[in-house]
Amino acid sequence: MVVPSQQYLSTRASGEPYLLFEATVLRGLAPGGGLFIPSEIPKLPSDFLTKWKDLSFQELAFEIFSLYISRDEVSADDLKFLIAKSYATFRTDDVTPLVDLDQEKNLYLLELFHGPTYAFKDVALQFVGNLFEYFLERKNAKKPETSNRDRLTVVGATSGDTGSAAIYGLRNKKDVSIFILHPLGKVSPIQELQMTTVTDPNVHNFAVKGNFDDCQDIVKTLFDDVEFNEKHHLGAVNSINWARILAQITYYFYSYFSFIRKTAKSDPTVRYVVPTGNFGDILAGFYAKRMGLPIDKLIVATNANDILDRFWKSGVYEKNAPEASADAVKETLSPAMDILISSNFERLLWYLAREQLAKTNEEAGNILLQWMVELKTKGKVVVPQAVLNAGLKEFASESVSDEQTIKTIKEIYDRSSGYILDPHTSVGVTASLRHVDGQNTYISLSTAHPAKFGDAVDRALKDNDEYSFDKVLPDDFKVLESLPKNVTIIEKPDKELVKDAIESELKNEGIVF
Secondary structure (H helix, E strand, O other), rough: OOOOOOOOOEOOOOOOEOOOHHHHHOOEHHHHOOOOEEEEOOOOOOHHHHHHOOOOHHHHHHHHHHHOOOOOOOOHHHHHHHHHHHHHOOOOOOOEEEEEHHHHHEEEEOOOOOOOOOOOHHHHHHHHHHHHHHHHHHHOOOOOOOOOOEEEEEEEEEOOOOHHHHHHOOOHHHHOEEEEEOOOOOHHHHHHHHHHHHOOOOOEEEEEOOOOOHHHHHHHHHHHHHHHHHHOEEEEEOOOOOOHHHHHHHHHHHHHHHHHHHHHOOOOOOOEEEEOOOOOHHHHHHHHHOOOOEEEEEEEOOOOOHHHHHHHHEEEEEEOOOOOOOOOOOOOOHHHHHHOOOHHHHHHHHHHHHOOOOOOOOHHHHHHHHHHHHHHHEEEEEOOOHHHHHHOOOOOEOOOOOHHHHHHHHHHHHOOOOOOOOOOHHHHHHHHHHHHHHHHOEEEEEEEHHHHHHHHHHHHHHOOOOOOOOOOOOHHOOHHHHHHOOEEEEEEOOOOHHHHHHHHHHHHHOOOO
16 A cells, blocks of 8 residues: 655754655754654554554564655565565564563563664664665665765764664665764673774764763754754764654564464553653654554653653653752663653653644644753753643653662562563563553563673672573673774763764765765
8 A cells, every 4th residue: 555655844843844754864853953753643554453463573564664654755665675684683583572571460571682782772773774775875876986975974872772783783884974972981891892893984983071961962963063964964873863763663563462462362451661761762652552552551661860750740851850960860770771861752742732732733843942942941841731641641650779670680580580681671670560450461671681781680690599691691792802992082072072073084984075
């Protein structure tokens, strides 16, 4: 079935025309710092529960992506090829298998870490990397190899897993250079090695003396730098890129149908629990729910950096708790969630503003723009009660301490004959255990392989005679320490320093600009 051309708009009023899918993906960030969202959320076929229930992950991805991507932009055959290529890199045919964690409690775990970098972000970034390559090949098909080619300079920030997943998705891609900023010393050793041991000529790692939010702010300001952006054609791999969110929608559908196949329950009440930093992973669940997948509730699980938990309990979106010092990111055992501002939350706020406060998309964009200005200048936004109440119909939240994280890793290991949670997954499982009620089914998202966070796992399980970290560590990780490394230190979180470093590395690649 050929679907109408899907268009995309910015969350912030900008006066810009709506874009098609290709332009949205290649542009990444909308004008004025906004994020792209679909002009409307497509509805599912009326018979999808029966028609889709036995589809493979790849087949489901094709059906879902087809609702958001016009055949005029990507043909059916090309889309199937891109999907097959993206998920051929995974270590399991299921791509994202569903496992029983505690059947008595109706608690299941959705394993999202079977891609090449052992993290959930592979599900999206393998696809995004292939999309970039596909669009650039098409643009450059009739151009000479030497000059006047369309290129992308991909710039991203990472608190851990995005960086390596993006690098593995884009390494050696033609006409693409990738620059990943990570906070120096604030990602796990395995995460750092996964990034810095990739020495392909088009891959560049910048270790910034600062925190993740500093890195993320630099990336956003680079996209908003019109001259620099036009000069180098910036592309985004962070979840500000709509294609990241789109790719993650699939595993909500796949896990729902996997549960039905496992249990033969035809009409379950399912709640998803998602360890959340930048709000992209759970936002994909929101889109799945709004499309028509019968999700009862989405539960946000945060660590001590609890801006989202505080919002759902107060309606105040504030960088720090009132008693905290300014811009104080707390370093935790789940570092990928050590974030002050959850960028993708802006997308959800747009929908809530549009439905509760605005009569038009443009009006909703103006409201969002005002809220984001308040957040930047005053450090917080207080939304109307109607907005909070509407959100609470679909979301709940929990905040989990390091002590609770460690306790849950140990308890699950003891209770389940040796299943090991990574600390981020433990945050989600801890939140799940607070909600289990014997009636609803809980699917908690497992976002990374435990070997990526050995310090936390060791702390939890070191006194258990059965445990050995060597047994947890994949062979892929054991060789990383011996590999050559490539990383540039950025002495302070400064946009101009990063710009200079990017241009220096591009010149080293032999790129003329």
